[in-house]
Every structure is written in C-alpha cells, then in structure tokens.
Amino acid sequence: MPDETYEQLLKKALEKAKARTTGERFELPVAEIAPQGSQTMLRNFSQVAAAFRREEKHLLKYLAKELAAPAHIEGGRAFFQGALQQRVLQQKLEGYVKEYVLCRECGKPDTKLAREGSITILKCEACGARSPVKRIKG
Numbered sequence: 001m002p003d004e005t006y007e008q009l010l011k012k013a014l015e016k017a018k019a020r021t022t023g024e025r026f027e028l029p030v031a032e033i034a035p036q037g038s039q040t041m042l043r044n045f046s047q048v049a050a051a052f053r054r055e056e057k058h059l060l061k062y063l064a065k066e067l068a069a070p071a072h073i074e075g076g077r078a079f080f081q082g083a084l085q086q087r088v089l090q091q092k093l094e095g096y097v098k099e100y101v102l103c104r105e106c107g108k109p110d111t112k113l114a115r116e117g118s119i120t121i122l123k124c125e126a127c128g129a130r131s132p133v134k135r136i137k138g
C-alpha cells in the first residue's frame with residue numbers, strides 16, 4: 001500500500017474546498033484554525049477578509065457575535081476566546097458570505113457594502129442590484 005504523495009493529498013484537499021463553493025464562481029476559503037491555549041486562532045483571517053473584499057473589523061465583529069466569543073486581530077490572524085471547531089467557523093464564514101458578500105439577485109461576489117443613512121446596502125457591481133443587509137450589533 002503506497003503512501004499518498006503530497007500532490008495527491010493536495011488534490012484531494014482542493015477538491016474538497018471546491019465542493020464548498022457557495023456562488024457561481026466564488027470559492028469559500030477554508031478556515032485554517034489552531035488551538036492557542038484557551039483561545040482558537042484563525043490563521044488565515046486576513047486572507048479570508050481579502051477574499052471577501054471586506055474590512056477585517058466587519059468580519060471580526062460578525063464572527064465574534066455569531067460565535068458569542070470575544071475576539072481580536074493580531075498580525076493578520078484572529079483569536080477567539082474558547083475552543084472552537086473548524087466546521088463551526090466554516091459555517092460562520094459561509095453565513096457571512098451569504099449575508100454580506102454574494103449578490104441577492106445574481107449570486108456574484110462583485111459587491112460592495114455602502115452606508116446609506118442608518119442602513120447598510122449591499123451593492124452589486126455586476127448587475128446593479130441593491131439590497132439592505134443586517135446590521136451587526138456590537
């Protein structure tokens with residue numbers, strides 16, 4: 001029984017990641033987490049926020065609220081109080097994308113968040129749709 005090569009493992013991992021696609025051509029990044037004492041570190045937090053094209057603070061606020069865990073950013077990584085499971089974080093990233101990244105009309109991720117008075121609007125650069133999004137209460 002030969003061991004799987006690194007390439008084979010990588011291929012498998014990529015196939016798994018592809019299966020998580022939420023939009024037409026949007027691939028949800030895979031949350032890379034690691035326990036850090038009493039906290040859980042989201043190692044690729046900065047890359048995830050960049051892939052979503054969202055402010056790190058906004059994403060952190062959402063995750064902290066959804067996970068009911070105090071959180072902070074340090075060196076491009078996010079730290080959450082408590083021991084969290086990868087799949088739970090992954091679900092929350094998916095939830096964020098559905099609410100704050102993907103267009104409600106066309107499902108594309110080419111969107112921007114814009115404040116209009118007291119509400120926040122998700123504006124789509126692909127189809128021009130505008131939809132109000134939920135405010136994250138701090």
Ligand SMILES: [Zn+2]
Nearest residue numbers: 103106124127
């Ligand atoms: Zn659209």
